Every structure is written in C-alpha cells, then in structure tokens.
Amino acid sequence: MYRKIRIALACVAAFCLTLYCLDFSGLIPHLFYRFSQWQFLPAVLGHSDTFLNSIIIVGTLLAITFLFGRIYCSILCPMGIFQDIIIWLHNRKFIKKFSNRLRKLTAGTAKKPVKKIGYRKPKTWLRWATLSLFIIGVIFGWAGIVSLVEPYSAYSRIAVHIFRPVYLYFNNVLTSIFTSFGIYSFYKMEIYASNILALTVSIATFVIISFLAWRYGRSFCSSICPTGTILGTVNRVSLFNMRINESKCTHCGACGLKCKAHCINSKEQNIDYSRCVNCFDCIDYCSVKAIEYKVRYEKKDVKTTDAKETDNSRRKFIATIAVLPLLLGKKAFALKTGAATYTANGAADGMTDGERTIPIAPPGALSHEHLKRHCTSCHLCVSKCPSRVIKPAMLEYGLGGIMQPVMDFEKGFCNYDCTICTEICPNDALKPLTKEQKHLTQIGKVVFILERCVVYKNEASCGACSEHCPTQAVKMVNYKNGLTIPQIDTSICVGCGGCEHICPVRPYRAIYVEGSKVHEQAVPIKLEERDDMKINDFGF
Amino acid sequence: MDRRTFLKSVVAAGATLVVKTIGATTVLTERFEQTADAAEGEAALGTVAPDLVAVMGGTPAAMFQKAIAEFGGISTFVKKGQKVVVKPNIGWDKTPDLAGNTNPELVGEIVKQCMDAGAKEVVVFDNTCDEWQKCYKNSGIDQAVKKAGGRMMPANNESYYREIKLPRAKIMKKAKIHQAILDCDVWINVPVLKNHGGAKMTMSMKNLMGIVWDRRYFHNNGLQQCIADMCTLDKKPALNIVDAYRVMKDNGPRGKSAADVVSGKALFMSRDIVAVDTAAAKFFNQIRTMPLEDIGHLANGQAHGLGTMNIDKLNVKRIRM
Structure with a gap:
C-alpha cells in the first residue's frame, strides 16, 4: 500500500x-x-x-x-x-x-x-x-x-x-510531417x-x-x-x-x-x-x-x-547545522572582496583589444560572487530561456564556476521584457526581478569600436545595432552623406546584447557588451512627451 | 506552375498588353507584377483601376475596404482555391499601440477577405528580430489572423527557408527565402510605416527582409542596395499595403516608448512597390523631414525597374473618410 x-x-x-x-x-x-x-x-x-x-x-x-x-x-x-x-x-x-x-x-x-x-x-x-x-x-x-x-x-x-535534444528531435520529425500537411501549429x-x-x-x-x-x-x-x-x-x-x-x-x-x-x-x-x-x-x-x-x-x-553509531552521527549532524550559518557570514565578507577586485580589474579592462573579457552573468545574478556561491548548475534557466542566450560556462567564471549560466549572444539576445530565468531559479542564484526592475538592471555595458563599423569602413547604411537596442543606448546619429552612425550611452545600457547579436561585422564585431562582475543600475530612460500631432494632408 | 497554366498566363498577359495599348492607357511604368488575373478584375469593374490608392481618416479595416474596392475587390488578386501569404511586419515584441508591427486589425481584415474570396489557405509569417513567439502573440497578429481563419506559420528555423537566385540583383545574387512565399500562389505585402535608424525608413521594400533568413548579409553588404536587390525576386507581391494608422516617427524600427508614435490614420496601396513607398515617405515628411534621396533603396529600386518614384505622373486615387 x-x-x-x-x-x-x-x-x-x-x-x-x-x-x-x-x-x-x-x-x-x-x-x-x-x-x-x-x-x-x-x-x-x-x-x-x-x-x-x-x-x-x-x-x-x-x-x-x-x-x-x-x-x-x-x-x-x-x-x-x-x-x-x-x-x-x-x-x-x-x-x-x-x-x-x-x-x-x-x-x-x-x-x-x-x-x-x-x-x-x-x-x-x-x-x-x-x-x-x-x-x-x-x-x-x-x-x-x-x-x-x-x-x-x-x-x-x-x-x-540528453533528454531534451531527443525530445526536440521528435518534435522536429513531427513538425515535418504536420507541415507537409499544411498544419503549422508545431x-x-x-x-x-x-x-x-x-x-x-x-x-x-x-x-x-x-x-x-x-x-x-x-x-x-x-x-x-x-x-x-x-x-x-x-x-x-x-x-x-x-x-x-x-x-x-x-x-x-x-x-x-x-x-x-x-x-x-x-x-x-x-x-x-x-x-x-x-x-x-x-x-x-x-x-x-x-x-x-x-x-x-x-x-x-x-x-x-x-x-553504536547513533550518537556519533547525531553529533556530527549538529556540527553540520552549526556550519550552515557560516555560509551567511562568509557571504557578506566575500561580497565585499568581490567588489574590491572588480574595481581593480575594471580599470585594466578598458584597455582590451575589443573582445569581451568579463563574462556576463544572467539578470538577477547580482554579481559573479553571488552566482558562484548559489548556483548548482541545474540548467533550468538554460532550458527555459526563450531567446537561447543563457548557456553553461566553460572557464569564464574560473574553475569553481564551471557550467554555471553565462550570457552568450550568438543565438539571440536577452528579451527586454522577459524575466523567466529569474522567476524559475530554484536556488535564488538568479533573484526574482519584476519587469521594471529588469529594465534597470545593467548586466553589462556596450562597447563600440568605430574602426570596425560598416558605416565607417564601407560608408554604407547599417544601423542593425541601434535597431535592436531597447533603450536606444545605441542611437543612430547623423554622420555624412545622409548616413547615420551609432553613438553609445553606456549609462542607459542594460547589456541585453541585441547590438552584439545582430552586428554583421566578423570576425570581431564592431559592437559588443562587456560584462560587469557586479551588476549595476542603469539610469532610467527619459521618455519624451507624446505630442498629439494632427496630419491633415497626404503630403503628395 | 505547370506548363499549361504557364502558357495560358503568357497568352493572357500578351492579350492584356494589346488591350492596354489599344485603350491608349498611359503606361508610364513597367508593371512586372501586372497579372492576367488583375486585368480581369479591372475589366469586370468597367474602369481602369488606379495605380495608387491613398486613404485617410478611417479605422485600419475600413480604410483597407475602401482602398481594395478601388481595385475591384480582393478577388482581383486572390482566386478560389489559391494558397495566399500575407506578410506583415511582426519584427518586435511590442503591443499594437507602440506601432512596432503592422496593425493587427488590418492584417485580420486582409486575411478575412482572402478567405471570403475562396482562398484555400492564408498563411502569415515574419522572420522576427525579437523572439518570434513573443512577437506573434504580443503584436496581436496571431490572434487576429486565427480569428479571421488564417494560419500563423513559424519562421524561426533555417530549415523553413530555401535558397533561390536573384539574377537581376547587383550585390545580393542569392538569398534563402521562406518556403511559404516560394510555395504560395499569391502574396500580399503589408508593412507598417516606420522610421528606421539604418535604412532611414522601413516600408514595403524593406519588409521583404522578413522573408529572408540571413538579415546580417544586408547590413554587411550595403543595406540600401541589398533591399532593392531583394525586391527583384521573381515572385513579387501582388499588392503592397502600407499601414500608416500609427506611425513611428523616431527611434525606429524598434521604438522606445509611446512618445515615438504619431497617429497617421492613413493607408497606401499599390502594385508598384517603389511608388507606394514613395507616397508613404512623402506622407511621413509631414511628420518629420526625411529626404527621399537619403532613403537609398527607393532610387535603387527604381534603377532596377521595380517601379517609379515619380508618383505625380501616376493615376492616384485619394480618399478621405
């Protein structure tokens, strides 16, 4: 029974x-x-x-x-x-x-x-x-x-x-069959x-x-x-x-x-x-x-x-329980040291030759330190991210952080309004964020390298980066011959990676996001007043 | 298309040309997309349909109804049993009031009319910029299309695309095109009028980027020429309908907030993809200055013989509601 x-x-x-x-x-x-x-x-x-x-x-x-x-x-x-x-x-x-x-x-x-x-x-x-x-x-x-x-x-x-790719494979086979019959629900x-x-x-x-x-x-x-x-x-x-x-x-x-x-x-x-x-x-x-x-x-x-054993183990167990509060104390200490090392590194990182040097932790991770101490790499966020931007890390966070989630903008970019990863994390390694909080969470900052940009190099229109930017931290401004060129404002950048994802320049992109060891707050974007313009004519 | 229907349409197209010349109609532009079917519709109407229809002051659906009536109804373009594709702009995870995507009411009305005209199926898709399911859903288009009896088709995977050659193109000689376009009988292009950081404006021609898999190629190889190259596609849209009910005047194509949106309450419709975009761009100039020569793909399209920017010489029908 x-x-x-x-x-x-x-x-x-x-x-x-x-x-x-x-x-x-x-x-x-x-x-x-x-x-x-x-x-x-x-x-x-x-x-x-x-x-x-x-x-x-x-x-x-x-x-x-x-x-x-x-x-x-x-x-x-x-x-x-x-x-x-x-x-x-x-x-x-x-x-x-x-x-x-x-x-x-x-x-x-x-x-x-x-x-x-x-x-x-x-x-x-x-x-x-x-x-x-x-x-x-x-x-x-x-x-x-x-x-x-x-x-x-x-x-x-x-x-x-292991199981998910198999599941996807069967889905794809089913989709092929259904699509050939004109059913597009798969x-x-x-x-x-x-x-x-x-x-x-x-x-x-x-x-x-x-x-x-x-x-x-x-x-x-x-x-x-x-x-x-x-x-x-x-x-x-x-x-x-x-x-x-x-x-x-x-x-x-x-x-x-x-x-x-x-x-x-x-x-x-x-x-x-x-x-x-x-x-x-x-x-x-x-x-x-x-x-x-x-x-x-x-x-x-x-x-x-x-x-024979009972007492001994019980004692051990009590000792273990006693160790747990240490986690709390130690955490506060490590956070401080983490912040200190970041400022030290931050200065040096400005001098890089144009590739990301600091990995980007997903929204809600607060800092690399926080992530490293809480995340058990269950990869639920990896599976659930609709934009497929979260992937397991190799050695980006160091040896202790292998397989923990890191942002990668090859397959997509972080949706501005999406907060799913922060909601489902069972460890609170990614803390729950509301949409409004996420809009102000800066997981990284945009870096623009003019010499690589299509507009500068080829004198041709592009603007793909600005197109994808939800806050217009990357904005197209007048350049020459009627062309526009990106201009960046890192203070309002949220680090979503839209610009990096779509930038067509290879092997090194002209625009990318540099991670922050400790997530910062973005400046709220200024919203202009809506003018109720009346248009009365066709214009031609 | 099998050999018999091909021969039939060649004969019919020839006949149309003859009729046109005898009727002493001024054909200023080469209208590649003119089909035998369309001519039949005009004949049924008893008058010659305008080259371009501009409507102002109604709801999206009402303006479409007025405009399409000028062409003799949707049945001019869509025949019984045909597979139809309606291609709106669904690029962004934005609600309809933010004007990032084509108006769902308009898309729904077009799908409904196609179904009523006896279409076998009406398929709607876009290769989105934001995550596609969020775009389909939050744009309101998914709901509107399904309600009207159409089908939303995914475009999120490369396997939905097939490579074709673009022999008349200057730069982009080939492209991977969504199978829905390649397999349909007729397709209707329904962009929304928006400012665009890179291409200056996004309208009918730019909307064709959404039927292609690799959009980075456009940006890397001269956006304005590649857009025009894409439009040399053999299977052109039967009709281009520019939705200017809400117009994104700034920060486009994505937009930052509702402050970027102006109420335009207009709609432009033509078979000529360059002409309809020129008209829409001129309309946009009333909101914000945007020199036509800066919108390079218009001139490039005209050079390809896709249509004319000289809309003053066209038979334009203006309707106020």
Whole structure:
C-alpha cells in the first residue's frame, strides 16, 4: 500500500519535473517549476536572500523527514527516482533474459550466477567527506564544481542536455510531417550542444549513476549524495520508521536482498536508517508481514538499532547545522572582496583589444560572487530561456564556476521584457526581478569600436545595432552623406546584447557588451512627451 | 506552375498588353507584377483601376475596404482555391499601440477577405528580430489572423527557408527565402510605416527582409542596395499595403516608448512597390523631414525597374473618410 502510493507520487513528481525541463513551447504550466524549487540543497543554497521562502522549504522537508523518514529521496528527488527506474529495469525478467542471451552470443558462456547482495556496510567516511567538501565548496564559491554531486542538479542537467535534444528531435520529425500537411501549429527547434563540457558531464553522470544503480542499487544515495547524508542523519531519529517485528520474522533474508539501499541486516534484524530511503519495498516483499511502518517510540519490544553509531552521527549532524550559518557570514565578507577586485580589474579592462573579457552573468545574478556561491548548475534557466542566450560556462567564471549560466549572444539576445530565468531559479542564484526592475538592471555595458563599423569602413547604411537596442543606448546619429552612425550611452545600457547579436561585422564585431562582475543600475530612460500631432494632408 | 497554366498566363498577359495599348492607357511604368488575373478584375469593374490608392481618416479595416474596392475587390488578386501569404511586419515584441508591427486589425481584415474570396489557405509569417513567439502573440497578429481563419506559420528555423537566385540583383545574387512565399500562389505585402535608424525608413521594400533568413548579409553588404536587390525576386507581391494608422516617427524600427508614435490614420496601396513607398515617405515628411534621396533603396529600386518614384505622373486615387 505505502509502496504503491510512493510509486504513484514519485511518477507524478519525476514526470512533471522532467517535462518542465524539456518543454520549450510553454505547453507545461509555469507552476511546475515548483517541483524544482522543492529540492533540498537548492533551497538551502537559496537561504540568504529569500530567507522566509527557504526556511519554509528546508524546514518542511526536514520536518517531513523527521516525521516520516527520507521520503524526499523516494518521492521528490528526481535523481532518486531515476535510479529507482534503473533498478526496476534491472529486475525485469525480459532484460535479464536478453542480457544472458547477449552474453552467450558474445562470450559463448552463460552468465555465472551472481551472488545476491544483501546488507552492505555503510561508507560513513565517504558520505561525510563528500558533504564536508560540498559545504566548503559552497562557502568558497565553488558551487559549480561541488554541485556535480548535488542530485537534483545532476539529474536536471541530464534532462536538459540528453533528454531534451531527443525530445526536440521528435518534435522536429513531427513538425515535418504536420507541415507537409499544411498544419503549422508545431514548429522546428534547432538542436545544438550549448556547451561541450556540460554535455560531457551530463553523459558521464548518466552513465556512472546508471551503472551504480544497476549494480549496487541506491549506493549513490547511501554513500555520496550530500542531501542523502543530511536527511539520513535526520532519519535516524525520525518518528515513523520501518520496524522488524521479531516475533513474526522468520529470518528468511528476502527483505535484505530486495532492499535498494542494502541497509537491512536481516541476520541481526537491524536496519540502518541513515541509508533507508523509505521506499517501502521491504514491507511488500515480506511474506509474513514482519516489517511494519510504525511510530518509533510506541513500544519497547523493538530492538534498538545501530546504537553504536547513533550518537556519533547525531553529533556530527549538529556540527553540520552549526556550519550552515557560516555560509551567511562568509557571504557578506566575500561580497565585499568581490567588489574590491572588480574595481581593480575594471580599470585594466578598458584597455582590451575589443573582445569581451568579463563574462556576463544572467539578470538577477547580482554579481559573479553571488552566482558562484548559489548556483548548482541545474540548467533550468538554460532550458527555459526563450531567446537561447543563457548557456553553461566553460572557464569564464574560473574553475569553481564551471557550467554555471553565462550570457552568450550568438543565438539571440536577452528579451527586454522577459524575466523567466529569474522567476524559475530554484536556488535564488538568479533573484526574482519584476519587469521594471529588469529594465534597470545593467548586466553589462556596450562597447563600440568605430574602426570596425560598416558605416565607417564601407560608408554604407547599417544601423542593425541601434535597431535592436531597447533603450536606444545605441542611437543612430547623423554622420555624412545622409548616413547615420551609432553613438553609445553606456549609462542607459542594460547589456541585453541585441547590438552584439545582430552586428554583421566578423570576425570581431564592431559592437559588443562587456560584462560587469557586479551588476549595476542603469539610469532610467527619459521618455519624451507624446505630442498629439494632427496630419491633415497626404503630403503628395 | 505547370506548363499549361504557364502558357495560358503568357497568352493572357500578351492579350492584356494589346488591350492596354489599344485603350491608349498611359503606361508610364513597367508593371512586372501586372497579372492576367488583375486585368480581369479591372475589366469586370468597367474602369481602369488606379495605380495608387491613398486613404485617410478611417479605422485600419475600413480604410483597407475602401482602398481594395478601388481595385475591384480582393478577388482581383486572390482566386478560389489559391494558397495566399500575407506578410506583415511582426519584427518586435511590442503591443499594437507602440506601432512596432503592422496593425493587427488590418492584417485580420486582409486575411478575412482572402478567405471570403475562396482562398484555400492564408498563411502569415515574419522572420522576427525579437523572439518570434513573443512577437506573434504580443503584436496581436496571431490572434487576429486565427480569428479571421488564417494560419500563423513559424519562421524561426533555417530549415523553413530555401535558397533561390536573384539574377537581376547587383550585390545580393542569392538569398534563402521562406518556403511559404516560394510555395504560395499569391502574396500580399503589408508593412507598417516606420522610421528606421539604418535604412532611414522601413516600408514595403524593406519588409521583404522578413522573408529572408540571413538579415546580417544586408547590413554587411550595403543595406540600401541589398533591399532593392531583394525586391527583384521573381515572385513579387501582388499588392503592397502600407499601414500608416500609427506611425513611428523616431527611434525606429524598434521604438522606445509611446512618445515615438504619431497617429497617421492613413493607408497606401499599390502594385508598384517603389511608388507606394514613395507616397508613404512623402506622407511621413509631414511628420518629420526625411529626404527621399537619403532613403537609398527607393532610387535603387527604381534603377532596377521595380517601379517609379515619380508618383505625380501616376493615376492616384485619394480618399478621405
């Protein structure tokens, strides 16, 4: 019963979250981004800015874990559900038959019967080392690297970089068919790898996690995942838990063999709750109904489990909680230093030979420092940007910021009125902006190089840059022979990249946007009074 | 077009020319786009249709109705069972009151009349500058077209475009054109009248940039000549309708705010793409000085024999509402 409910909820959550990552047409309601928002570590990282929001999400998830166990890991975490699917496939008979047949064909021998794995010893040191590294990484603004093991983001990257191109491909095939019948409601999408690094990492994650799940069940969740470590520790003291009823148990060992987390030691009738993901499989598989989901403090007849470790881990957990506030303090400090280095760099950057030297962080990122400390590179913004200007970074932000979102104006430019990326970011790495706030957010500043301009070089009309400029920070002014030439005003520039996107000059554009390490405020544009001119004649 | 229809139209076109000469009509301009069908419409009307119609003072739809009546109705251009394309300017993510795009009411009315005339389908598209779905939606054109029974077609992907040669062009000898234009029977060009930072003005001729995939080529290789080159396309618009209901006088083609917009309440219609643009530019000069010689693509178009800038010599019909 519990198991069936768990499977149903997990399917809904994973399906909605994945579909939202894949969707490009607005088919999936915007509301579905909540499935991304209700993820544990992203919410923890979003802590400092929308404190209340974060407290609600983190608090609720911790409270649920405290009450009912690690059901987050089985229902909400997409990476957990992904592994469950792999494990489910692994247990299908037809797949086993197929792999046996394949083995016979290739190796000429049947597969040796593998010894079934029951209980495994916990890899406590690995878990805590990973969690510590994660915390240190985040504090020092290396979120890009440490988020390789953050389960939601790792899954989201797989969805965006592997599943989405497949989805687009099918869309394009469908579109071709429908278009040939004169139905234009579908449209084609360009399929391209926005960043080879992100693609490689996603494929590697996909392969490694699939392999681990296939061979060792939920071993990623038990020994690597930082969320798993934190929630597992809470799970040790949770109110409801699986209990082995000794009076009913026949020591058949079926539960231990079926357990995805390999955490049931049926010999000693112990369950390692720090690894149990509350999948409820054991309850269903126990033929004598000896495993029950019960309140912990109900009776004394239940054998206390892993007494040796409990205290130790709890202590560790409390220590971890104590570290978290450090994030807040450290952040304020780093912001100051970040600002200082920017002014130092800013002076030098004026002397460049005309290519962007400072990467442009998406709107709402506040500063490179803020982004680097909050973003776990889930790439939801990359997937959702309608203008396709957000792409994963290579080394633009340095090693610690790999794969974090950076603006690239090759495929398009940032729509003046669009705020979608800031609304959906689950980590608050991109803070929500209203349309009015975005109109005044300067993510970079325009740079114009006269010597390269078509109007100057060829003495021919162009004006493509000014055409695309929403604030007229690039304005065409009279030049000579009836020609007009761009004139820039960086104070009202928002750095949308319209000018850079459309500038036809190659290999180096005549106009581009230089990033700002700390986003600045643009001067509001002056709007002239509208004159109610009356035209009474045709004029010819 | 198969061989039979081709031969038929050649014969019909020849006959039209003969009729024209006998009728001692003054043909000042070479009208490449004059089709046999159009001549039939005129014959049905009993009079010779004007070269250029200018309407002032009505709503976009009403002004269109008046103007098209002068040509003998939309059925002069659109026949039963034809595939029709209406090509407005939908370049920007702007609402109708900001005049960045062609008036949706006008586009809707044209689509409706084409459907009423028995068109098999009416397709509307533009290769937009801003993100295309936002443009289609926020311009109000998507809604207006669908309501009138037409279809919006995407133009966001290179695979919708096919390369054609432009043998008469000076610079741009080939271009990738949207398949809707290449595959249709007849198409109608519906630009909006705007100031333009680079091309000075954007009207009918400039609107053809929206049927081409690579617009950077224009900017890089002499915008004014490339615009005229593009208009040498064999399959010319059957009709050019310049929407001047709201006119962007400054900061065009995108515009900054409602302060850039002037209420023009006018509409210009002609088969002659150069003449209609000249008329619209002269109208614009009442709002703001804009020397015709600075709008280089007009003279370049005339040099290509696409039409005439000398609109005083044309049969112009002026209508006030």
